[in-house]
Amino acid sequence: MDPTDIPKLIPLADGIHVRQAIDNMGWIDLGGQAIVVDALEQPELEDEVFRAIESTLGDVPIRTVLNTHSHYDHVALNPAFQRRCGADIVSVATTGVPPEGLWFEGTRRRLHFLPMPGCHTREDCIAWLPEDRILFAGDLFGWGIIPLTVNLTAELFDQLVAMYERLIALDAETIVGGHGPLFTPDTLRRFVAYLHELRTSIGAACRAGDSDEAILAAHPPPDDLRGWWRFVAWKHDSTVRNILKATRRRLLE
Ligand SMILES: [Zn+2]
Numbered sequence: 578m579d580p581t582d583i584p585k586l587i588p589l590a591d592g593i594h595v596r597q598a599i600d601n602m603g604w605i606d607l608g609g610q611a612i613v614v615d616a617l618e619q620p621e622l623e624d625e626v627f628r629a630i631e632s633t634l635g636d637v638p639i640r641t642v643l644n645t646h647s648h649y650d651h652v653a654l655n656p657a658f659q660r661r662c663g664a665d666i667v668s669v670a671t672t673g674v675p676p677e678g679l680w681f682e683g684t685r686r687r688l689h690f691l692p693m694p695g696c697h698t699r700e701d702c703i704a705w706l707p708e709d710r711i712l713f714a715g716d717l718f719g720w721g722i723i724p725l726t727v728n729l730t731a732e733l734f735d736q737l738v739a740m741y742e743r744l745i746a747l748d749a750e751t752i753v754g755g756h757g758p759l760f761t762p763d764t765l766r767r768f769v770a771y772l773h774e775l776r777t778s779i780g781a782a783c784r785a786g787d788s789d790e791a792i793l794a795a796h797p798p799p800d801d802l803r804g805w806w807r808f809v810a811w812k813h814d815s816t817v818r819n820i821l822k823a824t825r826r827r828l829l830e
Contacts, residue, residue: 580758580806586629587759590709592685594633595753596626600650603713603753604630605706607683610640613658614704614713615755618650623657641681643690644668645715645755646700669700678702693717696733696740697724705747712749717741718765720757720805721812723772729823731830734776741765757806771802775820776829783824792821 584598592606603614611634617626630639639662644651647670658664665672667679669692678691689705697716704713716724717740725733744752745762752760775796782792798813805812823829 581756586633588633589711589751589753592634593706593709593711594629595759596629597753597757597759599756601753601755601757602626602654603704604634604639605688606634606637606685607681607688608685609637609683611637612681612688613639613642613664614753615645615651615715616642616654616658618653620653620657623654626654627657627661638662639664642666643702643704643713644671645702645704645713646698647671648698648716651715651755669694669702674702693740693743696737698726703744705749710748710750712744712747712752714744714752714754716755717744718752718754718760718768719812720754721768721771721802721808721816723816723819728826728828729819730828734772734829738769738772741769745769767802771799772816772820774799775817776824779817779820779824780829783821789821789825793817 581599584596587595587597589595595601595603600617601615602617605612639658642655642658642664644666647668655666659666667690674690674692676692678689681688681690686706686708689707690702691705692702694701701715701717703715723729745765749762754760779792782795796817798809802808820829
């Protein structure tokens with residue numbers, strides 16, 4: 578069964594909850610005020626989401642909604658939070674976020690909202706809770722997919738790896754991606770290794786004159802990644818083709 582078939586309300590710490598489904602969102606009691614990270618794709622989930630929030634946050638007021646980026650599947654409930662709570666919608670697209678990020682502090686904890694643009698959209702931000710060691714990474718990691726929305730190049734490959742190294746260096750205990758199950762820095766380490774493995778191996782195969790068909794056949798999903806969310810069905814083939822295309826166009830050399 579797909580682990581996102583039934584939305585799950587997961588307590589990550591006292592006052593920190595994630596609604597994990599295909600699209601993830603979280604809410605955090607900072608102490609005296611609460612903050613929401615991302616706002617789903619389906620506006621019709623409003624009542625269900627607000628019931629879940631009320632059952633966990635009580636009457637702590639929601640002052641802010643952070644959007645890790647403004648793709649449609651992260652912003653649908655923004656108007657509901659504005660209408661019901663008078664919340665500010667904070668993102669690169671709405672308010673701007675300075676390069677050093679924004680800090681949100683309550684009496685219980687603090688959150689750093691930090692831009693990390695250029696690997697999925699030009700707006701990507703992460704939300705980091707340093708005392709709780711919980712990271713909201715938006716769509717920077719997608720269970721095997723290369724998150725770029727532009728053509729892969731050697732420069733962007735390096736930029737991706739550098740971004741993952743920054744995320745890994747935070748040493749989070751739990752990472753919440755934009756979609757699907759929760760993960761850890763080890764998941765990111767494995768993804769970086771997977772990208773390097775594919776780049777090296779596909780590069781060698783292209784230089785040896787192998788056909789696209791032969792290269793695709795020679796790169797099945799690695800056994801240890803077959804359990805990653807939607808990896809075999811959706812992600813792996815796309816990533817192999819993406820790297821192969823960039824290699825053939827000499828963008829990855
Ligand atoms: Zn996105």
